[in-house]
Amino acid sequence: MAQINKPNTYFNIVTYTGNGSTQSITGVNFQPDWVWFKNRTSAYSHKVYDVVRGVTKELDPDNTNAENTTTDEITSFDSDGFSVAGGSAVNQNTADIVAWNWLGGGTGVSNTDGSITSTVSANTTSGFSVVSFTGTQTLGATVGHGLGAVPKVIIIKDRDNARNWNVYHASVCDSDFKFLRINTTDGVITGGATHFDISAMSSTVFGLGADNESNPIASAIAYCFAEKKGFSKFGSYTGNGSADGTFVYTGFKPAFVMIKRTSGGTDSWYIYDTARAETNGNEVDIVLEADVANIEFDTSGDLDFLSNGFKNRGTISVTNGSGENYIYMAFAENPLVGTNNIPTTAR
Numbered sequence: 001m002a003q004i005n006k007p008n009t010y011f012n013i014v015t016y017t018g019n020g021s022t023q024s025i026t027g028v029n030f031q032p033d034w035v036w037f038k039n040r041t042s043a044y045s046h047k048v049y050d051v052v053r054g055v056t057k058e059l060d061p062d063n064t065n066a067e068n069t070t071t072d073e074i075t076s077f078d079s080d081g082f083s084v085a086g087g088s089a090v091n092q093n094t095a096d097i098v099a100w101n102w103l104g105g106g107t108g109v110s111n112t113d114g115s116i117t118s119t120v121s122a123n124t125t126s127g128f129s130v131v132s133f134t135g136t137q138t139l140g141a142t143v144g145h146g147l148g149a150v151p152k153v154i155i156i157k158d159r160d161n162a163r164n165w166n167v168y169h170a171s172v173c174d175s176d177f178k179f180l181r182i183n184t185t186d187g188v189i190t191g192g193a194t195h196f197d198i199s200a201m202s203s204t205v206f207g208l209g210a211d212n213e214s215n216p217i218a219s220a221i222a223y224c225f226a227e228k229k230g231f232s233k234f235g236s237y238t239g240n241g242s243a244d245g246t247f248v249y250t251g252f253k254p255a256f257v258m259i260k261r262t263s264g265g266t267d268s269w270y271i272y273d274t275a276r277a278e279t280n281g282n283e284v285d286i287v288l289e290a291d292v293a294n295i296e297f298d299t300s301g302d303l304d305f306l307s308n309g310f311k312n313r314g315t316i317s318v319t320n321g322s323g324e325n326y327i328y329m330a331f332a333e334n335p336l337v338g339t340n341n342i343p344t345t346a347r
Contacts, residue, residue, distance in 0.1 A: 004231040007332035010103045010126035011231070013255060013275040015040075020086050020093030028081040033104030033121050034130055034223060035074065035082055036061070037089065038288055040096040040276070040296045044089040049074045050130045051121050052108040053221060059157055062183055062292050067159040067219075098276060098288070100256060104130050105146070113144030114205040122146030127226030135208065135215040139176075139194050142205040149203050149226035152234040153329060154196070155182060160218035168196045168206070169327050171236035172262050176209055180327075183291050185266035230335030234328070236262075241322025245312025248328065253307045255333035258290060259318070263325040267318040268292060272303055274333055282306060283313065307334070 004010065012028050018039075033051040045060040053059075055076060058068045072087035082099070084091045091097065104121035108130065111120040116136060122129035122145070129146045135158075145151060154168040167173075167180040172188050179195040180188060193211040200207025206224065208215040227234055233250040240246050255274050261267040269290035276296065277284040282304040288296045301314030310330070312320035319326065 003229055003335060004126065004332070005335060007231050007252070007255065007335065010123065010128070011255070011331045012101050013098065013273050014081065014101065015096065015098050015275050018088075018091040018093055018095040018097055020088075020091060022075070022083065022085050023091065024078060024083040025081040025099065026078070028101045030101075030103045031077050031079050031106075032082060032101035033077070033106065033123075034102040034128075035077075036100045037074075038098050038296075039089050039092055040098055040288070042088065042092055042095055043293045043295055044092070045293045046290065047073060047089050050221070050223075051077060051104060051106065052119055052130045052132045053159070057159075059159070059221070061165060061290055064162045064164055064183060066162050098273070100273070102126075102128050104128055108132065111144035111146055114142035116141055116143050118143050118145075120144060120146040122148075124148040125228070126231055127228040129224045131222040131224055133220055133222070135217055135220050137210055137212055137215050137217050139208075139210040140197055140200070141208045141215055142197070142200050143208065143222070144205050145222070145224045147203065147224060147226045150201055151206055151224045152227050153225040154206055155223045156214050156220055158213060158216040158218050158220050161216065163213045163216065166195055166211070166214045169234065171234065171327050172325075174198065179214070180260065180262070182269060185268055185291060187262045187264065187266070225329070231332050233330045236325060236327045239312065239317075239320040239322060239324045239326060241315055241320060243313055243315060245314065245320045247306075247311040248309050250309040250330050250332075251335070252309075252332035253334040254305050254310055254330045256329075256331045257284075257303065257305075257310055258329045260327050261318060261321065261324055262327055265317060265321075265324075270299075270301070270318055272305075274305060277305075284310075305333075
């Protein structure tokens, strides 16, 4: 497997201050194909835009809303970032905003690998793709994802109707009836209609069940991720309830980690990143919750971002409860080894 030596040419985080008017944000290092925004200062919903649906089509990961057409948020994907209008969710005057950016494959192309034809913007090097398709609500349907590797995580939303965001995570979704929802605090959900056809997951397609959230008779969007050495890791761990918490090996120093407890309780999806972290050694302690519109906050559930993974330093159940199970998504700041000549030591 090829090593990605410069992760920030495929995934990068920018923070900026809104001006309530228009501005162009640079420093991304590439023209992004998926941008996830969050107003850190005010409780506006998360916003996601992608190159396949276009800059006027907005979805909110923290709620069930159908896709909305807007002209006052992102206005263009640019060569080194993006431009925004005056919408408060992405450019409220004096507000602190974060944008997480992924590189896909540019303008979407038709993909006929599955039983359902899809439109795909895929980057096989980084293992990320944006996939648009029209579902059939039939078990056994397949959709081409363009990754060239088996996806470890798939996030799907019905664009036309007010329905949940369904998540496939390979660490816990080991049957057709298991799935998660990124817009809720639920752990692993089991039962009901089939959501994913696990047996059909391959390097060319993902398999769908008959559920109307994952496979609606409507337009749908999927964000797909395959694991890549030195760039991304999607796994699970068990907490120990101690300030000397569980260490999770990723093989790189993380830039972004999202964690979800999957056993017992109802906890939010916690997002940590280096762009918003306070300067305090290796500690990354400022949290946003993917499933709610809340502003960011400092938590006692701190993580240390280390050169080869992350370590829990808090005792809260959301990230490190004793004997509790968790899944995570992590993207790199620096690989553990490589030729990028950037030190990989902890801060």
